[in-house]
Amino acid sequence: MKRISLTLACGAAALLGAAAACNDSVPMDGGGDDGSGSGSNMLDEWDQRLTERVTDYSAALRIAALRLTGDLPSMTEIVEIGSAPDEATKKSLYNARVAEYMNRPAYAKQMFYFWRDTFRLGETAEFDTAPAMAAQLSVENGSYMNLLTANANNCPTFDEGAGTFAAGECTNNGPKAGVLTNPGVHKQFFSNFAFRRVRWIQETFDCTKFPAEVADSSIDVGGASPYTGVWPFASISSPTNGNGRVNFQDTSAVICANCHSTINHITPLFAYYDMNGQYKTDMAVPTPLEGAPPAVFSDYLPPGEVTAWRFGVPAADIPAFGAAMAADPAIAKCGVARMWNWALGKTDIVDTLQEVPAATIATQIAAFSGGGFKLKDLIYAVYTSDDFTKF
Ligand code: HEC
Numbered sequence: 250m251k252r253i254s255l256t257l258a259c260g261a262a263a264l265l266g267a268a269a270a271c272n273d274s275v276p277m278d279g280g281g282d283d284g285s286g287s288g289s290n291m292l293d294e295w296d297q298r299l300t301e302r303v304t305d306y307s308a309a310l311r312i313a314a315l316r317l318t319g320d321l322p323s324m325t326e327i328v329e330i331g332s333a334p335d336e337a338t339k340k341s342l343y344n345a346r347v348a349e350y351m352n353r354p355a356y357a358k359q360m361f362y363f364w365r366d367t368f369r370l371g372e373t374a375e376f377d378t379a380p381a382m383a384a385q386l387s388v389e390n391g392s393y394m395n396l397l398t399a400n401a402n403n404c405p406t407f408d409e410g411a412g413t414f415a416a417g418e419c420t421n422n423g424p425k426a427g428v429l430t431n432p433g434v435h436k437q438f439f440s441n442f443a444f445r446r447v448r449w450i451q452e453t454f455d456c457t458k459f460p461a462e463v464a465d466s467s468i469d470v471g472g473a474s475p476y477t478g479v480w481p482f483a484s485i486s487s488p489t490n491g492n493g494r495v496n497f498q499d500t501s502a503v504i505c506a507n508c509h510s511t512i513n514h515i516t517p518l519f520a521y522y523d524m525n526g527q528y529k530t531d532m533a534v535p536t537p538l539e540g541a542p543p544a545v546f547s548d549y550l551p552p553g554e555v556t557a558w559r560f561g562v563p564a565a566d567i568p569a570f571g572a573a574m575a576a577d578p579a580i581a582k583c584g585v586a587r588m589w590n591w592a593l594g595k596t597d598i599v600d601t602l603q604e605v606p607a608a609t610i611a612t613q614i615a616a617f618s619g620g621g622f623k624l625k626d627l628i629y630a631v632y633t634s635d636d637f638t639k640f
Contacts, residue, residue, distance in 0.1 A: 299606060302639040306330050306343040309638040313347055316592065317632065318355040319362075322346075344633045351629060354412025360387040361407050363591060368428070368453060369437075375526075376433040378404035378417065383428070385414040390625035393584050393617075396427040397454070397571035403427055423521065423528025426571035432526030435519070442544050443520040443534040447512055450519075454574060456583035456598045459508040462560055472500025479560045480510035484551070491551035494538055513549040514557045518567050520544050581618045585610060585627065592631045605636040 307330055314322040326346055333339040350356055364380035364387070365371035371380045385405050386395055404419040419425065421432035428434055429450065438446040451461055460478065467475035468482065476482050485506060486493025497509045523533035535541040536548065550556075556570070557563045558577070564570035574580050586598060593604050613634070617627050631637060 296606075304336065304340075304635070304638050305640050306339040306638055308640055309632075310343060310346065312592075312594070313632050313637075314350060316594075317347070317350040317359055317628075318353055319359050320355065340638075343638070347629060347632050351625060357384060357388045357407070357412040357414075358409055360384040361409070363387075367587065368434070369449075370433060374406070376437060377407065378419065379428040379431045379434050381405045381407040381414060382431075387624045387628065388414070390623045393581070393622040393624050393627070394575040397429055397575045397580070398568070399427045400425040400568065403431060421522070421525075421527045424567045426568045429567050429571050430528070432522075435522035435526035436524065439522075439524045439526075439534070441535055441537045441541075442548070443516050443522070444512060446519045446522070447516045450515075450574075454580050454583060456586055459512060461508075461511045463507075470498075470500050470504065470506075472504050473502075474504055476500075476504050477507050478510035480506075480514065482506055482510075484554050485510055485513040486547060486549055486551055492547045493551070494536065494548050497549075511559070514554065514560075515570070517546050517549050518556050518564070518570055520549075578614075578618070581622060582610075582614050584622070585614050585617055585631075588627055588631045592637055605634075609634060609636045 307327065310322050310326065310330055314320060314326070330339050330342050330346070333342055361377075361380055361384040364383035365377070368379055368383070371377045382399075382403055382405055383396055384407060385391065386393065402416045402418065403425055404417040406415045406417055407413075408415070419430065419432055421430070421435075424430055434449065435446060438449045440446070448459065451457070451459060455461060462479045463477050464479045467477045470476040470482055482498065483490055485497045487496045487498035488494070490498075497505045497513060499505050517532075520532040520534045521529050523529055527533075532544045532546070534544050536544050555563050556565065558570055558573035562573050562577075564573050583598075589605055589610070590596075590598055595604065613627070613630055616630065617623070620626060
């Protein structure tokens with residue numbers, strides 16, 4: 250039995266390919282095509298194939314059990330659904346079983362592993378607190394946005410044997426905003442200029458690689474290719490505006506600003522964590538310059554520029570940044586897409602929004618956003634949706 254794969258050619262691929270210059274150290278996956286660029290004949294064909302699928306609760310149960318509990322369904326659970334007299338009974342038995350799976354300690358463990366994978370982080374006490382926080386929200390039906398905004402209990406611990414969580418505060422000083430201020434995150438993704446931390450935030454929570462902001466029309470800046478960002482080209486540092494020690498306005502090979510216009514407006518916020526994820530009073534990340542001097546604000550932005558989540562969305566500190574992310578519909582959309590990705594057994598997020606009909610995704614994003622971004626509700630909705638139980 251094989252699910253119909255609806256992955257279409259991704260128009261964004263060529264764009265993302267440009268990242269190779271300095272964006273390829275970890276194979277984080279990207280791709281943010283919303284499908285609008287695909288030919289309509291193609292879509293008709295996929296729609297046609299979608300309508301040909303049939304519901305199979307027994308097959309769905311097997312996959313749900315594996316993902317939600319880490320084990321196959323028991324014989325009793327299989328027979329219960331297999332011998333139900335009609336589809337309506339099967340459906341209600343299936344839904345009840347999914348809910349029951351999600352109350353088991355094994356579900357907590359599965360979620361912990363899921364978040365370790367998603368965050369690319371874990372397996373030591375300090376690296377496990379961010380996955381534990383997300384797993385706890387998944388078990389206790391907390392808001393997904395707590396991952397970006399919570400100001401307490403951001404470093405809980407998880408007891409794998411018991412499947413239980415113990416509250417914990419992060420002890421790395423500085424502001425508190427969910428996993429955005431987590432010491433394990435900043436230790437794991439430590440790098441020159443703190444750019445890798447920002448890449449992690451982008452790819453984990455927005456599901457796309459940099460460039461994150463692309464203008465409707467591009468501008469000739471004297472390079473081989475045009476500038477495609479939305480920020481003014483001169484809004485990031487170079488040796489000639491302010492005292493930038495790296496030329497982020499360089500156009501000789503690639504247009505750095507296509508990515509760094511966004512990146513440089515974010516990163517100063519995350520440059521205060523040292524290599525151990527401890528928050529310092531001065532910037533605590535090195536630069537790739539001679540002697541690896543620490544980064545300073547003017548390396549990123551010229552005078553007058555302020556930190557921001559996106560163009561027109563300034564954020565003076567990490568809590569404000571987390572709140573701005575939480576208010577961006579793209580973040581909720583990415584969260585829903587990730588859950589689909591996991592349910593359908595895809596390891597890459599690329600093109601996920603096309604694995605299930607846009608209408609399904611749209612309905613679930615609306616329910617997720619309107620219902621307080623509840624994680625357990627979202628997971629239940631995905632696993633009991635028609636698109637999960639049809640093959
Ligand atoms: C396609 C997007 C993109 C473009 C274009 C781009 N960068 Fe980057 N850059 C990134 C990302 C993302 C990172 C972080 C990569 C990582 O550490 O995983 C990064 C990292 C860096 C770093 C830190 C590297 C290190 O030593 O850790 C420097 C310096 C840098 N970029 C400068 C530039 C300059 C200068 C240009 C133009 C010549 C440029 N970048 C073009 C996205 C881009």
